[in-house]
Amino acid sequence: MNIIIALAVGFSSGALYALIGVGLTLMSVLTRVINFSLVAVGVFGAYLSIRTSPLIAGASLDVQTVITVVVAVLVAALISGILGWIEATWLSEATTTARSAVTVASLLMLISLSFILFGSQPQPLRPLLIGPAFLIGDVAVTKVGVAMLVAALVVGILTWIVVNRTPLGIRLRAVSDRQTAAELLGVNVKGLQVGVWMVVGGVMGLCASIIGNTAAADATSMITLVIPGTAAALVGAFKNIPLTIVGGLVVGALQGALTAFPSTTQLRDWIPILVIVLFLLWNQRKEVWDVAR
Template sequence: MDILGSLVVGLSSGGLYAAFGVLLVLMATLTRVINFSQVAVGVFGAYLSLRFIPLDLPTWVIILIAMVTAAAISALLGWIIATWLGESSTTARSAVTVATLLGLISLSFLVFGTRPQANPPLLVGPLFTFGDIAVTKVGVLMLALAVGIAAVSRLLLTKTSLGVRLRAIADRQTAAELLGINVKGLQLFVWAQTGAMSALFISIVGNAQAGSANSMIVLLIPAAAAALVGAFTNVWLAVAGGLLVGALQGVLTGFPSITLLTDWVPLTVIVLFLLWNQRKEVWDVAR
């Protein structure tokens, strides 16, 4: 495969990274939580729904089960944090999601094992081709979802009264409660929605990747890299970050001798952006 073809393949994966990156940014913005369990919740819901396949249910019902399951798990986690860590720091609130991530990894290993499992086919094959390069339906859909969620969330937060309430809760939870805003209800709404979207993403790409549950949870790393490009505050930069990571990985696959370096791309992006964000402090100390 030539470099252009490898780049297109990488951008297809980048759409998935971008979609999860947008969810991570929204969680950080609206709940003051870096949700390390974001991908794991979606994976658990999607893979648990596979247990209903022998019932010959329609594919959309299987996906709906996955979304409802993930939404319930995510909402439960959000309720715990909102109830006992309402005014705690972002670090303390995020630590709870790390524990959830580890718990879901262990539980996924016990329940689903290590064998690759494919979700029911939702979108199969290329959307269009030019030459030897095929642009997949899944890749285009994931990119469209990432851009769509980013656009809708920006409009919601800046143009609606619901967005004002959500931003008020994120800034000052206690003050928002005193103003009569249903803080816990709105926070659970955000947690449930992002959990459901995570399960939808995994259900869409699960058939194409057909990985084990724990291997799919590793998608958290490139998703975090995408969110970090946006500094966990800018959804559009998160979309760009996801595409950047995917593109770099795709280009590297065009060089068989260094293909193994693709796994290092998200980590490299994370390190570089952490160093970039700390540059002012370093320069001040140097001066």
């Protein structure tokens, strides 16, 4: 039973990894950028929203919660939009590798700002959802885990509908596949790319607000969730959302399984890195095979 409980504990983390991986996959597919600063943007918005508490101290707890969440989403969307505008303005013709490398600089900048503004001490970022969603015998599945999984599924389904069934989706595919041709046809390439950055950034701000301090106590540590999120996205090759969701759940489950044994608990943080290394080696091996053929 211990291993089952450990897997259930890993489910919550895995669902969060899946949602982060979905966000990274959307950015890769629609904007040709692997946005390593995505989690940092959401976390920065969520933690900065705490600073509004003194301004709304007279309001009821529910009103305070709504205001802080709205602020988190708006701040994250704004920061992400600014980063997207920079990419679309000065790196529109750059390779995916170059565009993605710039987001590493953004990540480091946001980590530095988070450390300066929030320090390394725990911040009073309360999770929006507390407690178990339901029980299966002695195993409790948390509300946060269910919310993250549902959010990942909803984002994936909505993206598929928009991309494949709407005129907006046609423009988004055109921007992703043939940017120059889309510009010649009068498509607002920069506006669409910035819009994608803002929407995904806002989703990450909402995500950080929902989980609160359940994943990490301080902003800097919470930003490192981009590592298991990247591992999940790699399972789907930054293209396949269903596989990305499965990858996130598998990474979380493996981490949970290790916590069932005291001797292996310390190894749980190595699981995402191991997944990343294995998939990179597999992809490299596949390329070698293709060349040999």
